Amino acid sequence: MASEDDRIEIDIEIDRDAGFVGDYLLYLLAAASDAASADFHAHVREQGLRVPEWRILACLCDEDGQMVTQLAQLALMEQSHLTKIVDQMATKGLVKRRSDERDRRRVRVYLTAAGRVLGTGLVKKAREHEMSIVSRLGATDAARLKAALKDIHAICRGGDDAAGRASSAPAELEASLS
Amino acid sequence: MASEDDRIEIDIEIDRDAGFVGDYLLYLLAAASDAASADFHAHVREQGLRVPEWRILACLCDEDGQMVTQLAQLALMEQSHLTKIVDQMATKGLVKRRSDERDRRRVRVYLTAAGRVLGTGLVKKAREHEMSIVSRLGATDAARLKAALKDIHAICRGGDDAAGRASSAPAELEASLS
DNA sequence: GCGATTAATATGAATTCGCATATTTTTCCC
DNA sequence: GGGAAAAATATGCGAATTCATATTAATCGC
Secondary structure, eight states: OOSSOOOOOOOOOOOTTOOSGGGOHHHHHHHHHHHHHHHHHHHHHHTTOOHHHHHHHHHHHHSSSEEHHHHHHHTTSOHHHHHHHHHHHHHHTSEEEEEOSSOTTOEEEEEOHHHHHHHHHHHHHHHHHHHHHHHHHOHHHHHHHHHHHHHHHHHHTTTTTSSOOGGGSOHHHHTTOO | OOOSOOOOOOOOOOOTTOOSGGGOHHHHHHHHHHHHHHHHHHHHHHTTOOHHHHHHHHHHHHSSSEEHHHHHHHTTSOHHHHHHHHHHHHHTTSEEEEEOSSOTTOEEEEEOHHHHHHHHHHHHHHHHHHHHHHHHHOHHHHHHHHHHHHHHHHHHTTTTTSSOOGGGSOHHHHTTOO
16 A cells, blocks of 8 residues: 555646637736736735725826716726725825815815825836836837727727717727727 | 806816826726626626636636636636635536545546536637627737737736746646747 | 645635615706 | 706625635655
């Protein structure tokens, strides 16, 4: 019962011919997004922020005083979730709410001074981090990649709001799409 | 106090010059991934599956009997989360566990007949859906995009396990990287 | 071979997230 | 202008997700 078969059995099957997922666009997008973000997200957490908070800060640095729904779409999260995160950020003193004068249903979210400082710093870091990836990928390929990603986004939107034009579209992504 | 100023004030600012997020690689990746997946994920849920379950099915269709940790990496989720989802899927009769004979710490996850049927069907649907996106994007651009995404993944991995080679790497993505 | 260390998975508590819906304000239509 | 329909946000609750750690098995050093 002792030493019958001590060969090391290699059970790691390297199937280079891939299967399905290894070349599936939706998987590649998710995997690339995850992998690319891991580094920076770790940095964000070191700053005492969670990822959704960072996203909101970044969006507000781009355009302060956005509406809740607008911001949620842009930050890729649900409205009710964004509302809750804004609560927390307000408690932390990073943002403040103010209801829109013209339409008092709307609530606009503004950066506080502290929020702007933190956000600006992180945006700078994010740019540096992005540059390090872009340089490793090559500037040309990176530019092509970005263009393709914008195309994908433009093509695939409509599952949400069926060819939703006008007011709800996250402005930044509309631009430069051809 | 009645009609002082009824002009419709356009408060939607279309800033085509983008800000930061509109051209930030990590944002574009996340946004594209979200947008591209929305459709199909809706279909998955209509089949009574949640997205993580679909991911696991797909991975097992590619290679049955994977280890828990392996599977978690491949399916882009945490190990403890995967364990719980496998519990549920086992209850539903989609997968079954069997401990590895050589190393009884390891638990391998296998598809049941029902799981394979469901998974195979969804993979087929996923291929069709992917093709519809690829055709709208253009075959050449799509191929370039996939290559770039694989590059990104290869470049950015290392935040997790510092240049992790060998056994832990999700085989499919290693392949065809140059 | 025996104890210490490491690997693989599971478990439990705390948090986040998402869905359905309530609430408040505005717009539309008559 | 008054009530019904719509829009924007908030709330409550259940499920999903994470984090820290427990548990079990294998490997390494002596």
